[in-house]
Amino acid sequence: MAIRSIIVAPDPRLKAKSEAVGTVDEGLRRLMNDMRETMYAAAGIGLAAIQIGVPKQVIVIDLSAPKDPEPLYLVNPKIVDASEATVSQEEGCLSLPSQYAEVKRHETIEVAYLDYWGKPQTLKAEGMLAICIQHEMDHLKGVLFVDRISALKRNMILRRLSKQKKLQPVAS
Ligand code: NI
8 A cells, every 4th residue: 555645726627527436456456555644644634546647536544534445446436326415514635735715515425436356336425424435526527616706705815826836846
C-alpha cells in the first residue's frame, strides 16, 4: 500500500470525467487500498480516484472516528433515488485544502454500486453520508463543490488556492 499525492485545484485533471470500472480485480483493490491510506493520511472523510490522478469511478468514504479499517468503497456508483428535499451544509475537499462553502444537496439518496469485492449493493443514505456520497460522485463527473456555489465565491477560493500553490515549492 502506498500514500499517493492528492491533486490540488485549480488543476485540469480534476475536471476529467471518470470511466466506469469493468472488473473489480486485485489491481482495483490495490488502488482502493491506496485511496484508503491516502485519505487517512490526509485526515479526510472521502476521496475519489481522480483526486490521485486515476480517472476511474471509484470512491472511498469513512465518516467514523477513530477510522474504520473497512471503510465504504463505491465502484461505479449510481443514484437510483433522491429526495426532493435538500439540505445546505458547509463542505470542504482534500483537493481544495482549508477552503469551505455551503453547498445544497439532496437530503436523502439511494445509491447502487459495486463493493470492494465487486458485489452489487444498494445503500440508502441520509445526513453526512448522503452529502459525502454526492460530493464524491461529483468528482467522478469532474465537478468540484466550488462549481456549485456562486462565481464570486468560487473565484475567490480558486484565487486563494492559486496563490498558495505559487508560494509552495513544487512537490512531486
Ligand atoms: Ni472532494
